[in-house]
Amino acid sequence: MNAILGRTNRAFPPVWLSLSDPSDPGDAEPLVQAAIESGLPIDVTASPARWGGLLRNHEEPFVTCIGNADYASAVDATHATDLVQANLIEILSCLGRPRLDIYWLRVLRAVEEFQIAGALEALESARQEGHVGYLGLFAQGPGLAVQAVWQFHDAFEVLLVPRNHADDAAYRLLAPMAASRRVGVVSCRPLNWQGRGPFFRDPRMGKHQAGRLPARILADLAQEHPVMVGVRHPAEIQAAREVQPAAEELAAELGLYRDVLRI
Secondary structure (H helix, E strand, O other): OOEEOHHHOOEEOOEEEEEOOOOOHHHHHHHHHHHHHHOOOEEOOOOHHHHHHHHOOOOOOOEEEEOOOHHHHOOOHHHHHHHHHHHHHHHHHHHOOOOEEEEEEEEOOOOOHHHHHHHHHHHHHHHHOOOEEEEEEEEOOOHHHHHHHHOOOOOOOEEEEEOOOOOOHHHHHHHHHHHHOOOEEEEEOOOOOOOOOHHHHOOOOOHHHHHHHHHHHHHHHOOOOOEEEEEOOHHHHHHHHOOOOOHHHHHHHHHHHHHHHOO
16 A cells, blocks of 8 residues: 655655666566566666666656765865765766656765765755755664764655664664654665574474565565565566555464564
């Protein structure tokens, strides 16, 4: 079910797609075609040039991209503005389109005030000129560092933050701030457990249950906010489309899964 996402005042589906480089190069075109047909928002951060070429003749997808963090090395505000403008121009050139629906400003660490001010000046100008639809904040770094950057600037309409059952520290810190500012939240890296997955070996879970677990995890997280999930094959897109965060679907299984996830 689609739900309004913060100050965008626009309804979005519970699952978003992040196109990842497929193991077989021949899967790239079918992957993009399946993403377009899904109607889900598409993030092209992994390779704007590759995905841009395949999306070039399709205006209908809602496309997002995470910018680089070069602005954090700027020597003054004007330099920061120039760096963000250059990055945005590069992304738009790769995509072959005049507008990016969301530009996520990447925050890796605390930055100087003039650096964030210059970056936001560039993005606000781009939005007024119609080159960016919504301004997003990507909390890639520690939650406290992102909070320090964000607390004095209310320009963002959406927040992208890593969140999964093994690591949600940044999410827990930043989600209340997003709620107080009516900023929409999209979580990412839902299955990026970095080897912390004892549930696959848990004797209480049969092979069939373990195979369904990724979809259950997505459905659980998507009950609160949209989830951006990496996809490498059209079959993964189909699986993402079938995720429904309905409480009645989860009730029979979620108690077991949550017990296992806490191991």
